[in-house]
Amino acid sequence: MFRRMVVAGVGLLGGSLALDARRRGLVEEIIGYGRAGKNLRLAKSKRIIDDYFTDESEFPEGTDLLILATPVGVLAPISRAFLPRLEPQCVVTDVGSVKGKIVHELDNLFGGHALFVGAHPIAGNEKWGAHAAVSDLFEGRRCILTPTRKTDRKALEKTACFWRGVGAKVDFMDPDLHDKVLAVVSHLPHVAAYALVNTLGATKLDSVNLLDYCAGGFKDITRIASSRPEIWRDICVANRDAVGKALGNYIRRLERLKKWIDAGEAAPLDREFARANEIRSGMA
């Protein structure tokens, strides 16, 4: 389907995508790009990639698929560095958790140089680096494509096929709507988990090591606080409007709960918790 795929950022998402793209016969050759030679050497030794380069000027000729799998904060600078070497029929797609302004920026940046299609696979976990790459990470997961009026229809179709090829269920969504949705279902929970762990970290109680008393519930709720800081810093900054709004809603809800708890009001707490029960039970 594609001849030569370049993966910029051979980590959990980029590396897993490379593994599946090869295994499912979607590409002939896979070249990695990154700054950390050690990670790229590991990826090559694990046959995730066939080869790699660390200097943008070595971007390989004949590349017809470029996957941008870096933290969202460096999508634009890296794209700009590749630009002079991209061929006009090269399909460029990403795996970023924020779309909106970034998609519009990349639309303008690639216009005429290559065919950009924004993509966000709803998959992943708290691990990172090429050693975290696994097969079937996208199997049965949603992948949201965020076409705009500037998106080339053929490139969109090829991108959708590619994601379906690695097992994802492809959805289409407006980039700004995508960001509002993800702010609530993903970005806010990460911020909430980081803050929860730090609240524990900042609490000193005699000589008790609080970590000794964390049961499964705390571990589950804070697992995502092990996620890579620079990824989530970039996401929060890039999607600050929607994340800030969701966080504001969350804080207001917690303040109301605090009022009830301080006053020992059982009935509204019961209602609030029961409502959460009901919503949670609707989750697949």
Place this chain on the structure above:
Amino acid sequence: MFRRMVVAGVGLLGGSLALDARRRGLVEEIIGYGRAGKNLRLAKSKRIIDDYFTDESEFPEGTDLLILATPVGVLAPISRAFLPRLEPQCVVTDVGSVKGKIVHELDNLFGGHALFVGAHPIAGNEKWGAHAAVSDLFEGRRCILTPTRKTDRKALEKTACFWRGVGAKVDFMDPDLHDKVLAVVSHLPHVAAYALVNTLGATKLDSVNLLDYCAGGFKDITRIASSRPEIWRDICVANRDAVGKALGNYIRRLERLKKWIDAGEAAPLDREFARANEIRSGMA
């Protein structure tokens, strides 16, 4: 070790404890108590209990171990109802997530009637009812005993032996300190998860069903929001001072994060997330 054990509340904790107490030969006979005949019949059919009663006046003679495994809000009223029939050498212990005032109340209530020892096994999950009872729920988990100056030393020793007998690692802690610790590591995370789910539930975005886009992270973080509302309502009310304080600290931290996010300040977000990473990595 014990001849006749009564379990008041044959749910996840009470039922699992009954299963292990029998399997490990810690008791000869197990009698369940509860209000829901259906749950008790199920428990009996699953051989979790040998028999049951639903009227406090039928409390069985010769009971030498009473396990209180009800929501914390009804510990005192149920204890009061059993009081006239308790024998003075009966050891009474509980599994409640809140100690502090409740332990002092039960100390006074049982004084002279039976030998009370406060206990809290750090085990459990979001399920409830006798069908949720499983073997080895307490294996390797901590069980915090909260003796006071009024606690009978021999009863304390027997209770510690009993919990060790079902595989728990026994700790001793002051009841008030217990409540401050648990407010941070358990009660606050539950409130945070309930509020997170309800924030999602209250967000309407065009025709998007937000639940469709919840990945593993959201599901993990909100799993505990499936916990039984009345349990957590009671815990929040009974431990309102410590939970309110922990929740206040959490809200202040979220407000600071919101300020940074609104302003797009990457550096402090990075530091905050990296600190959470570090604390989380110290978790067993």
